[in-house]
Amino acid sequence: MSESQTTFKPQLKVPATYMRGGTSKGVFFSLLDLPEVAQVAGEKRDALLLRVIGSPDPYGKQTDGMGGATSSTSKTVIVSKSDKAEHDVDYLFGQVAIDKAFVDWSGNCGNLSAAVGAFAINAGLVDSSRIPENGVAVVRIWQVNISKTIIAHIPICNGEVQESGDFELDGVTFPAAEISVEFISPSDAKNAMFPTGKLIETLAVPEIGSFQATMINAGIATVFLQADALGYLGTEGQEAINSDQKALQRFETIRAHAALKMGLIDNLAEAVTRQHTPKIAFVSPAQAYLSSSGKSISSEQIDLNVRALSMGKLHHAMMGTAAVAIGTAAAIPGTLVNLAAGGGEHTSVTFGHPSGTLKVGAQASQQDGQWVVEKAIMSRSARILMQGWVHVPASTI
Incomplete structure (x- = not known):
C-alpha cells in the first residue's frame, strides 16, 4: 500500500x-x-x-x-x-x-x-x-x-x-x-453618503480621460457614469461588454481611481484586493431595448437605463445593493442617476437592466445640510x- x-x-x-x-x-x-x-x-x-x-x-x-x-x-x-x-x-x-x-x-x-x-x-x-x-x-x-x-x-x-x-x-x-426587503439607513454612517461632498464629481483617470461621476455610499459604494461619455448607448447586454477585454480593463481602471477618490483604498494597488467594492455603473435616459430573454422593453416602462459591473464583468441583471444605490441616487435631485431619470423628485424608479426591469424605492432627505436616506425597499424572491x-x-x- x-x-x-x-x-x-x-x-x-x-x-x-x-x-x-x-x-x-x-x-x-x-x-x-x-x-x-x-x-x-x-x-x-x-x-x-x-x-x-x-x-x-x-x-x-x-x-x-x-x-x-x-x-x-x-x-x-x-x-x-x-x-x-x-x-x-x-x-x-x-x-x-x-x-x-x-x-x-x-x-x-x-x-x-x-x-x-x-x-x-x-x-x-x-x-x-x-x-x-x-x-x-x-x-x-x-x-x-x-x-x-x-x-x-x-x-x-x-x-x-x-x-x-x-x-x-x-x-x-x-x-x-x-419577499419584500427593506434596507434601513443604507448609507454608511462612518462615511458621508457623497464622499467627495459633491453630487457630481469630476473623475480624472490618467491615459483614459475625465468623466462626470456620482459617487455614493448607499447599499454599496457605487460610482455612476454617463453611458454616452463611455461611448455606449446604455442599452448594452452582457456580450457587448464582457467580450471586450479592452473595455473591461478600462472599467477596472476607472473603478480603481474611483475607489481612491472615494477614500476606500489608500493606493491604486489595493484595488486588486477590493474587487467587490465599489461597484461601477453607467446610466442613460429611458430607451427601448431587447432584454437577454428576448422580451421587448419600451421606454415607457422605465424611468432610465442602468448597466452595472460586478467583479469585473457586466452583471446579467442588477446587484441588489447597487439597486439600493440607484434608488437612493434617483431620489436626490442633481445626481447623474436622478438626471437620467428626468430630474425632479422621485420616491421610486423603475430602471431597465440587461434582463428586464426592476422597481426600487427610497426615502431621502437633507439633515443639517447632508443627504441621508431612511430606507430603500425592493421586492425579490x-x-x-x-x-x-x-x-x-x-x-x-
Whole structure:
C-alpha cells in the first residue's frame, strides 16, 4: 500500500444549504455548523469557503466546487443568532473571487439578503414566537459586513416558509413567492453618503480621460457614469461588454481611481484586493431595448437605463445593493442617476437592466445640510435549491 493510501483522510462534511436569492445564488451556512476553526474570521474560514466554491480556478469555471463561475454565483453566506438588540440574526457575506485565492468581506449582497430570512427560519435561528402560522414573518437582520439593518418580510404558509408563488423577477426564470426587503439607513454612517461632498464629481483617470461621476455610499459604494461619455448607448447586454477585454480593463481602471477618490483604498494597488467594492455603473435616459430573454422593453416602462459591473464583468441583471444605490441616487435631485431619470423628485424608479426591469424605492432627505436616506425597499424572491452537506478535502483546513 502506498504512503498516500495510508495517510488518506475522508473529506470533511459541512452542513450547508444552496439557495437562490433574487438574481444570485450561494452556499449558506449556519455559523455553528462550520468546523470550529472556521467559526471565527481568518485564513481557515477563507480557505474553507474558497474550496467549497472551487476557487481559485485558473480555468475560470469553478468545476471542482459549488460556484457557477460568475460574480452572481460565487457567493457564501454565514448566518447566526444575533445578540444585538431588536435583531433576530447576524448575516455575514463573503464574495469569493473566481481566479484568485481571495474572499472579499467588504460589502453586502442585496440579492442574497432576500434569502437570509428564509434560511434563518428554516435553520431554527428565529424565535418561533415571531413566525405566524399563516401570514408574514418579519425577520430583523443585522448585516455584519456593513453594520446595517435589513428587514425581510417572509411569507409563511401553514407554519413554513412559502417559496412558491406568482411573483416574477426579471433575471430569474421561474416565478416564486414575493419577499419584500427593506434596507434601513443604507448609507454608511462612518462615511458621508457623497464622499467627495459633491453630487457630481469630476473623475480624472490618467491615459483614459475625465468623466462626470456620482459617487455614493448607499447599499454599496457605487460610482455612476454617463453611458454616452463611455461611448455606449446604455442599452448594452452582457456580450457587448464582457467580450471586450479592452473595455473591461478600462472599467477596472476607472473603478480603481474611483475607489481612491472615494477614500476606500489608500493606493491604486489595493484595488486588486477590493474587487467587490465599489461597484461601477453607467446610466442613460429611458430607451427601448431587447432584454437577454428576448422580451421587448419600451421606454415607457422605465424611468432610465442602468448597466452595472460586478467583479469585473457586466452583471446579467442588477446587484441588489447597487439597486439600493440607484434608488437612493434617483431620489436626490442633481445626481447623474436622478438626471437620467428626468430630474425632479422621485420616491421610486423603475430602471431597465440587461434582463428586464426592476422597481426600487427610497426615502431621502437633507439633515443639517447632508443627504441621508431612511430606507430603500425592493421586492425579490428566494428558494432552497439543495440541502445537505458540502464536502471538502480534510487538508483544506
